[in-house]
Structures are given as C-alpha cells and as structure tokens.
Amino acid sequence: MRIGIVGYGSVGKALHQLIYEKAWDFKNKYGLVLQVVFVCDSSGCVYKESGISPPETLKVKEAGKSLSSNFRVEPVIDTIKKGLVDVAVECTPANFVDAEPAYTHIIEALRSGSNVITTNKGPMALYMPTILEEAESRGLVVLYSGTVGGGTPFIYFADNALRGNKIISFRGILNGTSNFVLSKVINEGSSIEAAISEAKRLGIAEADPTSDLNGTDSAAKLVILLNHVFEDKYTLKDVEISGIENGIPNVDSSHTVKLIASSTPKPKVSLEVISKNDPLNVDGTYNAVEFNVEELGNVYLIGKGAGGKETAGAVMRDLVELKNRLQVQYFRKSYMRAL
Amino acid sequence: MRIGIVGYGSVGKALHQLIYEKAWDFKNKYGLVLQVVFVCDSSGCVYKESGISPPETLKVKEAGKSLSSNFRVEPVIDTIKKGLVDVAVECTPANFVDAEPAYTHIIEALRSGSNVITTNKGPMALYMPTILEEAESRGLVVLYSGTVGGGTPFIYFADNALRGNKIISFRGILNGTSNFVLSKVINEGSSIEAAISEAKRLGIAEADPTSDLNGTDSAAKLVILLNHVFEDKYTLKDVEISGIENGIPNVDSSHTVKLIASSTPKPKVSLEVISKNDPLNVDGTYNAVEFNVEELGNVYLIGKGAGGKETAGAVMRDLVELKNRLQVQYFRKSYMRAL
Numbered sequence: 001m002r003i004g005i006v007g008y009g010s011v012g013k014a015l016h017q018l019i020y021e022k023a024w025d026f027k028n029k030y031g032l033v034l035q036v037v038f039v040c041d042s043s044g045c046v047y048k049e050s051g052i053s054p055p056e057t058l059k060v061k062e063a064g065k066s067l068s069s070n071f072r073v074e075p076v077i078d079t080i081k082k083g084l085v086d087v088a089v090e091c092t093p094a095n096f097v098d099a100e101p102a103y104t105h106i107i108e109a110l111r112s113g114s115n116v117i118t119t120n121k122g123p124m125a126l127y128m129p130t131i132l133e134e135a136e137s138r139g140l141v142v143l144y145s146g147t148v149g150g151g152t153p154f155i156y157f158a159d160n161a162l163r164g165n166k167i168i169s170f171r172g173i174l175n176g177t178s179n180f181v182l183s184k185v186i187n188e189g190s191s192i193e194a195a196i197s198e199a200k201r202l203g204i205a206e207a208d209p210t211s212d213l214n215g216t217d218s219a220a221k222l223v224i225l226l227n228h229v230f231e232d233k234y235t236l237k238d239v240e241i242s243g244i245e246n247g248i249p250n251v252d253s254s255h256t257v258k259l260i261a262s263s264t265p266k267p268k269v270s271l272e273v274i275s276k277n278d279p280l281n282v283d284g285t286y287n288a289v290e291f292n293v294e295e296l297g298n299v300y301l302i303g304k305g306a307g308g309k310e311t312a313g314a315v316m317r318d319l320v321e322l323k324n325r326l327q328v329q330y331f332r333k334s335y336m337r338a339l
Numbered sequence: 340m341r342i343g344i345v346g347y348g349s350v351g352k353a354l355h356q357l358i359y360e361k362a363w364d365f366k367n368k369y370g371l372v373l374q375v376v377f378v379c380d381s382s383g384c385v386y387k388e389s390g391i392s393p394p395e396t397l398k399v400k401e402a403g404k405s406l407s408s409n410f411r412v413e414p415v416i417d418t419i420k421k422g423l424v425d426v427a428v429e430c431t432p433a434n435f436v437d438a439e440p441a442y443t444h445i446i447e448a449l450r451s452g453s454n455v456i457t458t459n460k461g462p463m464a465l466y467m468p469t470i471l472e473e474a475e476s477r478g479l480v481v482l483y484s485g486t487v488g489g490g491t492p493f494i495y496f497a498d499n500a501l502r503g504n505k506i507i508s509f510r511g512i513l514n515g516t517s518n519f520v521l522s523k524v525i526n527e528g529s530s531i532e533a534a535i536s537e538a539k540r541l542g543i544a545e546a547d548p549t550s551d552l553n554g555t556d557s558a559a560k561l562v563i564l565l566n567h568v569f570e571d572k573y574t575l576k577d578v579e580i581s582g583i584e585n586g587i588p589n590v591d592s593s594h595t596v597k598l599i600a601s602s603t604p605k606p607k608v609s610l611e612v613i614s615k616n617d618p619l620n621v622d623g624t625y626n627a628v629e630f631n632v633e634e635l636g637n638v639y640l641i642g643k644g645a646g647g648k649e650t651a652g653a654v655m656r657d658l659v660e661l662k663n664r665l666q667v668q669y670f671r672k673s674y675m676r677a678l
Contacts, residue, residue: 018634030503151635153500160499161492164369164656279621279641286618295652296490299642300616303635313634317503327667339641 001034001123001324004085004114006076006105007092008041008061009243011119011146011315016054016088018312019045026316029180032323038086041066042092044073045083080105083112087322089315091146091162094122096216103127110134115326117318118312119146125220129233141316141325146172148221149287150311152303156321158291165295167229170278171262172289174221174304177205177212178259183283185248186256192244204285215243215259215269222269225289229263239267248275257283336337340662343424343453345444346431347380347400349647350458350485350654354428355393355609355649365655367601371662374417378426380405381431383412386423393643396635410443419444420629422451425660428654430485433461435555435575441661442466442648445481449473454665456657458485458650463561468572473643480659486561487513488626491642495660497568497630503632506568511521511619511628513560516544516551517598522622525595554582554598554608561600561608568602588612595620645665 003019005012024030028048038047039057043066046057060070067073080088088109092102106123109116114160115137116126121237123131124147135142145155158167173179177199184195196213199205211217220238226234251273258280260272274280279300282288288302304310342358344351358373378387378396382405399409407411419427427448431441438461448455455474457463460468463486467528474481484494487517497506500541516538535552538544550556558578560609566574579622586595590612597619600610613619618639621627627641643649 025505046668152638153504156500156502157496157640160502161495161583162656163495163499164659165492165652224390279373279618279625282618283616292653295655296649297643299491299640301496301638310635313504313632315635317501320503 001319002085002088003034003036003319004038004040004045004079004088005036005043006040006088007081007120008039008067008092009091009093009309010037010058011091012041012089013058014308014312015091015315016052016058018309019318020054026319028265030320030323032100032319034319036045037275038079039067040076042076043068045076045079046071046073047079058166071214076101077104080108080114081112083114085114087115087117087319090116090118090120090123091311091315092120092222093139094125095121095134096122096125096211096220099123099126103131107134110138110140110142111142113138115141115143115322117146117235117315117322119150119315121147121217121220121224124224125236128224128227128235132227139329141322143321144224145318145321146306146314147311148309148336149289149303150306150314152286152287152301152305153317154225154313155228155300156290156317158225160295162291162299165293168226168292168294169262169264170229170289170291171260172199172307173258174218174261174289175212175259176287177209178215178218179282179287180204180258180285181213182244182248182259187250187283191247204336213243215241217261218261219267222263222267226263226267230243232265240270241268242270244271305313340371340426340658341424342373342375342382342475342658343377343379343418343427344375344540345379345384345419345427346428346459347396347401348432349407350379350450350650351378351428352397352400353651354430354654355397357648357655359393361655362494365658369662371487371658371661373658374489379415379418381415382407384415384418384651385410385412386418393609402475407454415440416443416447419447419453422453422454426454426456426658429455429457430458430460430650430654432460433459433464433556433559434552435461435464435550435559436463438465444454445470446473449477449481451480452477452479452659454480454482456482456485456654456661458483458489458654460486460556460559460563463563463573467563467566467574470677471566478668480661482660483563483648484657484660485645486644487563488628489645489653491626491640492642492653492656493564496640497564497634501630501632501638504632507565507631507633508601509568509628509630510599512597512613512626513557513600513628513644515553515600515624515626517554517557518547518621518626519543519624520552521583521587521598525590526622531635532543545667552582553584556560556599557598557608558606561602561606565602573606578608581609583610642662652656
C-alpha cells in the first residue's frame, strides 16, 4: 500500500516513524506492505518512487528546517493531484474557520483516485457529509479514527465493537486540555490562568488553546461521532457550544464539573455538574465517553486524547481497516465479474 | 440465517425475544434474515421448519413448565446432530468441572456443520483451543462475545476496535457479583455474609455464587480473553486463582480492594489494593478492563457484566460478525473458483 503523508508535524513525523517500525509486523499479521512514497510539509512535497525511509526527512525537520531546504519539492496540491498513492494521510493542523488547506487536500486526493485517512478534524467538522459523498460516489474510502480520541478508539468502538447493538445516545469528555485545566481548578484550587500556564508548560496545551477551552474542539469531535454513529449529516454549526470562558461553577465535595459533549436532546457542548462517582469523572488529560446502548445500558470508554504518537496509532488502525474494506470490494467485484 | 437455541433460561429466552423484536432491523441494516427453528431446554428440543415465534414457547416456560410438557420434543443432542441450522447458540448454565453437556453440544454442532455461538463460559474456559481447532479444521466459525462481559463488548473491543494496535497486557474486574459484594463491604462496612445475602435478594448473585466469589468465574473469562487477544492456548488450569474467601484486607480512605484478573506477568486472579482514583475503581455490578496498548497507553472499557438481556445483546453482535465472516469466505471462495 502506497502512502502519502500530508503534514509533517508531530502526527506526520510519528506516523512516518511508526510505519517504518511496524512494517514487518503489518506484513506478517495483516498481509499489508506499507510504503511511504511522499511526505509534505508547508514548504512542499518530497516524492520518492521507491519509498522514503524516515531518517532521510526527519533529520531535516529535527534541525528545525523545512523539507525544501534539503530536498527538491513541489507544491503540495500538485503532488496530491497526481494520484500517486493508494491513500493520502491528511495530518496538517486543524482550523475551524474554513478547514483549508486540508479540505482541498482531501477533495483533490479523492478526485485523483486516492483513498484518504485524516487526523485533521477541521474538514470533517465543517464538511463531513460532503467529503463522505465525494468518496462514496467514486468507490473510495475516507477513514478518520484519529480525529476523535486518537489514543482511545471511540470511532471503531461505536462502529465495530457495538455492531449489532443500537446506540441510543452518548455524552462525554472529548478534550484533554480543558479536562486538565478543569481538574486543576476544581481539585487543587488553581486559578484558570495558572492551570492554563501549567498545561502549556507540560506540553498539554498548544500556544493558543482557545478552541480547546471554548468548546469548539469538543464540538468538532461531537459532530464527527454524531455523523459516524447515527449516519447523520451534522456540521459544526448544528452544535450549541459553550466552554470554560464564562467561569466554572462552584460545587460541593461530592460533585465536580466537566466539559461535556452530548448527542441528545440536541448536540451540545457545555460545563456540567456531575457526581464524583460518575464514571465520566476522569482527571488529567483523559477522555471518556458514555454510550447508552439499547441492549446493554451504559458502556464507558476511557483513554488518552490526542498526542502525536497516539494519533499515529489511530492511523495504523485505519490502514488495517482500509485494507479490509478494499479486500471485500475486490472479492465482491471479482465475484460479480465471474457471474 | 437459521438459528437453534440450546438452553432456554434467562439468556435463551431473552435471545429468542430479541431476535423476534429485531428481525426487521437486522434485515434492513445487515441484510440478515433471522429465523429460530429450534429451541431446547433440559427436557428436549422443539423443532419447527418454518420458525418458532417466541410466544409459543415462552408461554410454557413462564408457567414454570418444561418444553416437553406442551410440545413433542426430541433429545437435545439428537436435534443438534441433524445439522439443521446455520448456527447453534449454546446458552446452558456454565460448569467448570467438565463443562458438560455444553462441550458435547458445541463439538457435535460443529461436526454436523453448524457454526456455533456460545454464551457459556465453561467449554471455553476448559477447552477453548480444542474447540477453535475443531471449528477451523471444518471452515466453521465459533463466536463467544457473550462469555466475557455480555453487557460490555470486551472481546470485540480488543479485536476490532484496537485492530492495528498492539495490546501488551490487560487487567480488570470481570465479575459483577463479587464486585458488588466488595463494594458493599468496603464502602458501607457490611459483613461479607450480609452483602452476599443482599446480592441474592437483588438477583445479582445466583443461589450458589461460589464460582463468582472464589475467582473461578473471573479466571474463566481471563482465559477466554487471553486466548482471544494473544491467540494463545491457555485453559483454566493455567490461572493462579484466589477470591474473597480468605477475607478482605483493610485499606485507608484513599484506597479500595478489587478482585482483579491480570494477564501478566502470569495469568492470575486475586484481591488487589488499588487507589480510589484508579479508573478500575468502579462500584456495584460494573465490570472494567484496563488494556495497556503499545501505541496508546492505557485504555479502559467499563460496563455491565452478564444479565439475560445483555448477554442476548452480545449474541446479536455475534450474529452480525458471523454474517460478515461467512460473506468474506463466500466471496473469497467464488473468486478462487473463478480463477
């Protein structure tokens, strides 16, 4: 399977390294030969027909330089449009204004016949129904398990682990940064500002954590889960969003406050007071989702949120899923031809 | 898909009802036509070529009578041996001594060409490697997601949701009855005896909860998860087992005691002191498993344990999985023939 990595930050670099480390395992266990044939940062794409081993390109990035400083590159969109790969992995940073340039990367990859894996929430939060239709009309696959809880497989849990059961609703903590800040404030009496500073110092919060703290990041993940679980056609504007910017309510010692994204009665992200005994009361950067399942009652999935390595791990799950989907398509087509 | 239900207690009855309620959904959503053509209790099997609707047989059981009192029955093993169904669902009660008659039911179903779904832990705890080999040698499928956490899809989580990632180890609470008793004793200061009585009164503990309390039930589930996750060949005798029968250690207010099944360093079930902040600190009848995943760190799955309806829900997941497996086999075979 020929892979192109678009975006060469913490996720892209970790993914390149992980594909290299796991190549032997994947070949043995899944019959899947992985080969990275292009990597792109904002300066352009490096393409090598025979595959790019991570040391070649990582060395340059670790020296703080762009790919164009050491390699012959061409503009990102030109490389994508050539349709050189079986799957283009979009892992540039998210923006929730117009989701560019990631949205164009994804659409052009599909138009050139490549399947897509995205860890970038922006395009999915704003245009998921359009993207999935574009893929479906071409018989291509778009996978995105890294967009929601890279470290915790919420997407495949809802999809594969609960297949045959009916999810009625779900709610949970979908952002680790805001959960870290809330835990500090409630459990340790920090000020919001001090908690944010500490999160930045520990590398938990980005330089600008606005979308983590105001609920937008949680809302983006809520949209993706809603569309995935209920095969619905929500976008970010359908979610009522508030975050921790208006202050955190006081609670007694048996309760706590969490930033909760809920699917019902209408899609919403807001601060909620919950019991300390609630399984959603997870501290630090943990994410947690409660699925209410018709046959099973409440089921909880808890784990780490995003991080370069964790999100790269999610892409590895998507690569196996992609292989399985393509294989079923292939056998089915061969069968139809044989009729 | 023609189904036979072997064992008509709380799981078998709930399953029959659920298949009936979900028939339309399953046809639409999964292209799966479900038809129960035989049901068996200990008095024998009722077979009806055109399908048995639940009211016919449930009415008799609700009146406290055996199937043979109202229907013409034949011995269970005779019906199984006829190979009348695509899948035989084994849901008789578990025993951990010789796992009979369930083990014979499963082996004979496979020998007669039926796939098997079992919610009965006994045969899997004692003979899982043998059963899976018998199935594989015949190109048949054995599924068992109801044996471990019927209400919480541990099996499919480990399998499908984490596919592409590597599980290094796991540990957790796999028995709701003992967890209920421990929670009562530690949190409310009950005596063990009083807690057991209350569990019986609430229908949480069976009349004889010995295997729940002495760790055998947890160990059986540990064996099944071990074989499933690591494709290993463990049986119950490989597990070091102790339960709550030797008393429960005292702990300070920031700790608690749980009956934990661990995969490593060697398979073991024992009381462990854990921090109250540990995500495994779930109360009541909840089950919880911590998976340590190479790419993701710790991921926790929490939900209800067994119960008639929940375990029947697990069988519904298995039916969809079975259909998918058979379909891939079918397309693959057609493809091979067309070559």
